Amino acid sequence: MNDEQYNKLIKRELEENEEVFFSDIKHNKNRSWNLIEHRLEKKRIIPLWFYSAAASIILLFGISFFFKYEMKIKNVKIVELNQKLAKLENQESREKIKIITKTDTIKLIKEKLVYVPVIEHNTIVKYDTIYQQITLTDTIFIKEKLPELIAKNEISKNLINNQNVNSNNQLKTKKKRRFVFRFGMFGNSNVEKVQNEPLLSLKTELK
Amino acid sequence: MDEKELIKACKRKKQVGQKQLYERYYDIMFRICYRYLGNLHDAEDIVVEGFIKVFEKIKQFEYRNSSSLKNWIQTIMVNESLMHLRRSKRILFSDNEHILEQNYHIDETLEIKDIHKAIAQMPTGYRTVFNMYVVEGYSHKEIAERLNISEQTSKSQLSRAKKYLQKLIKDLNYERRAI
Numbered sequence: 001m002n003d004e005q006y007n008k009l010i011k012r013e014l015e016e017n018e019e020v021f022f023s024d025i026k027h028n029k030n031r032s033w034n035l036i037e038h039r040l041e042k043k044r045i046i047p048l049w050f051y052s053a054a055a056s057i058i059l060l061f062g063i064s065f066f067f068k069y070e071m072k073i074k075n076v077k078i079v080e081l082n083q084k085l086a087k088l089e090n091q092e093s094r095e096k097i098k099i100i101t102k103t104d105t106i107k108l109i110k111e112k113l114v115y116v117p118v119i120e121h122n123t124i125v126k127y128d129t130i131y132q133q134i135t136l137t138d139t140i141f142i143k144e145k146l147p148e149l150i151a152k153n154e155i156s157k158n159l160i161n162n163q164n165v166n167s168n169n170q171l172k173t174k175k176k177r178r179f180v181f182r183f184g185m186f187g188n189s190n191v192e193k194v195q196n197e198p199l200l201s202l203k204t205e206l207k
Numbered sequence: 208m209d210e211k212e213l214i215k216a217c218k219r220k221k222q223v224g225q226k227q228l229y230e231r232y233y234d235i236m237f238r239i240c241y242r243y244l245g246n247l248h249d250a251e252d253i254v255v256e257g258f259i260k261v262f263e264k265i266k267q268f269e270y271r272n273s274s275s276l277k278n279w280i281q282t283i284m285v286n287e288s289l290m291h292l293r294r295s296k297r298i299l300f301s302d303n304e305h306i307l308e309q310n311y312h313i314d315e316t317l318e319i320k321d322i323h324k325a326i327a328q329m330p331t332g333y334r335t336v337f338n339m340y341v342v343e344g345y346s347h348k349e350i351a352e353r354l355n356i357s358e359q360t361s362k363s364q365l366s367r368a369k370k371y372l373q374k375l376i377k378d379l380n381y382e383r384r385a386i
Contacts, residue, residue: 010322014323028247035255036262037222040262043259043263
């Protein structure tokens, strides 16, 4: 028997008579099917978990995108509002600058007694002997009270607003009484000193 | 349910279709697995694994003719059996690539049980190549590719398997005659 014949014979024997050999093991078929069924069931359950996980991830992404979009819109609004606010602030600061640049001049004036010449009379005395002329001058003075500028200072309007000085009259009375200005609302003694510096010098001068 | 309907049902994952397919092909597939693995328990396990794979991959299957489904399932079963053998490291091929020349003589009173017994008793390497070549009809080139061996090794394994089979059958006949 050659190689090919031998192969054919074995194959034929196996194919034709296999059922006889395997007839006694058919009872395992059901058990195997149960196993397959169980495994397939398990695999069907896994996709449910998979789908729910995938859905939750998609939902999460959706929500995050939505919030991101909302935030973007809000940010744009905030930027717009900030720009508007910046514009307003610019305007306000310009106005402030205007206020600061407005200055008032404070003048401290004291009445001073002066003798003002009113009539001046020249008398010419002639001496015949000596060709000489002597002029005598009589002057009549009038006593007058004239205002004398003692101090002058420029104070910005803003600064005035921050002080307790409400009116010019009040300021004047204070001037008359003590010759001291009170710029006490700053709280900072250094600032007060600097601010009051011309006034202090004035005070000493007056004393 | 004809084969086309059966495939459709399986593609839709309908249990009725899956059960019918299983009923139709279980016996053939079990025999194939048994021939490769040589024991009932392993064959049973691999049939289960094979059918699960069949139901999972059936979407990829394209119907061509009446035997295409059987051949496709058979290929899956053979692959699963070979994978199992590889995993359990039971395939050992002898390094001797010398092909034995022999004349075959088979007793006319040869019984199918003897062939099965003899095949089951063969070393795994012999049995695998013998099954692939003689029963499944693979060429030596295909066997070499599948088992990652040389063609020469495949040829020598086959010749040794045949010699082994002949010897086993002879012994079994002697035993029977002695009884």
